[in-house]
Amino acid sequence: MGTHQSPAPATESASGRPAAAAPAVRSISEMAVFAALVAVLGQVAAIPLGPVPxxxxxxGVMLAGAVLGPWRxxxxxxxxxxxTAAGLPLMAQGxxxxxxxxxxxxxxxxGFVPGALAVGLIVQHRWPLRGWRTAAGVLVGGIGVIYACGIPVMAWQLGLSLPEAAAANALFLPGDALKATFAVLVTHSLARAYPAAFRGVSRRRATL
Amino acid sequence: MIPIYRPGSSALHRMPAGAKVAVLLAAGIAVALWRDSPWVAVAAWALAAVGYVLAFGARAGAAQLAVRMWRLKWLVLLIAVPQLLFLTAGEAAITTARILAVVILAGLFTLTTRVSDVMELVLRLVRPAERLGLGRWGFTAERAALAMSLTMRSVPVIFGFYQEIRRARQARGARTGPAAAAAMTTPLLVMTLQHAEETGEALAARGVR
Structure with missing residues (x-):
């Protein structure tokens, strides 16, 4: 919830927009709507894979890091x-x-928290975005970091060894690989449709 | 968005949120410490059952417990299947009972505690952090409260965007399925980000910094 000062705060004027809201308030509203977006994406079952939708x-977690950058x-x-802890049905399936x-x-x-951080660090390393870097970011942060946080907790809770818990989670890998592919496609189509969204990325080149 | 909270006037409803968290934490730690004993699972279930009856009365409590259990059906599958692959059925049964008891007990906290009370508890934890220096980084209790209420307000707005896009696609006769979901995400993302920008500007216009 910090108010990360982006390295290039003047991107609004660069894209021809009027000087927008104060950075802190804008960052807060971006973080809030993205939390809401990830909650909504958790309610719409898209891939009926096996018994669990x-x-x-x-x-959404991958997109949060890729679009908002690591800190936001x-x-x-x-x-x-x-x-979610406060009692709202925001996680998957309500x-x-x-x-x-x-x-x-x-x-x-x-793991969503460090996951989005890692995605953001890699994807937004510099502007313009690169397809291979975005793919690496969503794979490392969106799958690697989240699994690295999730599997040990699951292993401990269920009394399994780490390899056993990892094997049990392999069931979810195809779905997550599909979501990573979507995340890369969506991030790059957003970068074309609405580049002003990526205001946190340090821009080496002045033009978008 | 309907919170999981169910209003009531029982002793559990009136108990301060912080005290409830403390009891829950103690129960969770106790269950984790003696995790191999079936008696701990039994005790946790007994505690949960007493709690539900205390909070909602015998009949409504049992009904509420049944609803909770039904909502946890995927979780039961997620807990039981990996264990049945690698462990014996007896071990799997004890572990499943133990985990479910703690989840059900934590659910009782959420059923009997207002969202606003938990948010107040969170802010009470943020305030010392603000004084200890996080405030200099712009992390203040006021901003945390703003972010939380904005998120709650945004969920129905963004769900509305999603339904709008879905209806427009259906009207065009577009396909449904995984690829369609991805195709819907780009416009959803643009609308979400524009909503964030408008909200930020509206707040700035009202003098929020």
């Missing part, structure tokens, strides 16, 4: 976690409340 929630991305995921953090999937939900 797979939502697009983790794609992580801040929005922290907001999502705090409000789950919510403190129960989310008492169960075996607690690590995955908490």
């Amino acid at each position: 797979i939502t697009l929630q983790t794609m 991305g992580a801040g929005s995921m922290l907001l999502l976690n705090v409000l 789950s919510g409340g403190l129960g989310v953090f008492a169960g075996p999937t607690a690590g995955f939900a908490l």
Whole structure:
């Protein structure tokens, strides 16, 4: 929830927009709407894979990091976690409340925070975005970091060894790989449709 | 968006949120410490059952417990399947019962505590951090409160955007499925970001910094 001072705060004027809201207030509203977006993506079941419906929630986490950058991305995921703990049904399939953090999937939900941070650090390393860098970012942050947070908690809760828990989670890898692909495509189509959104990226070149 | 909270006037409803968190934490730690004992799982279930009856009365409490259990069906699958692959059925049963008991107990906290009370508790934790120096980085309790209320307000707005885009696609006869979901995400993202910009400007115009 910090008010990260972006390295290039003057991007609004560069894109021909009127001088917009104060950076702090704008960052807060971006983090808030992205937390809400990830919550909404968690309610719409998109991939009916096996018995458990797979939502697009983790794609939202990847997009939070890729679009908002590391600090605001992580801040929005922290907001999502705090409000879930406060009792709102914001996680996948309308789950919510403190129960989310008492169960075996607690690590995955908490992993959204460092996950979005890692995605943002890699994807927004510099402008313009590169397809290979975006792909690396969503794979490392959106899958690697989230699994690295989620699997140990799950292993401990279920009394499994780490490889056993990892093997059990392999079931979700195809869905997550699909979501990572979508996240890369969506990020790059957004960079073309609405480049002003990526205001946190340090711009080496003046033109978009 | 409907919170999970169910209003009531029981002792559990009136208990301060911080005290409830403390009890829950103690129960969670106790269950984790003696995790191999089936008696701990039994005790946690007994505590949960007593709590639900205390909060909602015998009949409504049992109904509420049944609703919670039904909502946790995917979680049960997620807990049970990996264990049945790698452990014995007995171990799997004890672990599943133990985890579910803590989740159900945590659910009781959420059922009996207003969202605003938990947010107040969070802000009470943020305020010392603000004084200790996080405030200099722009992290203040006031801003945390603003961010939380903006998020709550944004969920129905963005869900409305999603339904609008879906209806427009249906009207054009566009396909549904995973690829369609991805195609819908780009306009959803643009609308979301424009909403963020407008909200930021509206707040700045009202003098929020």
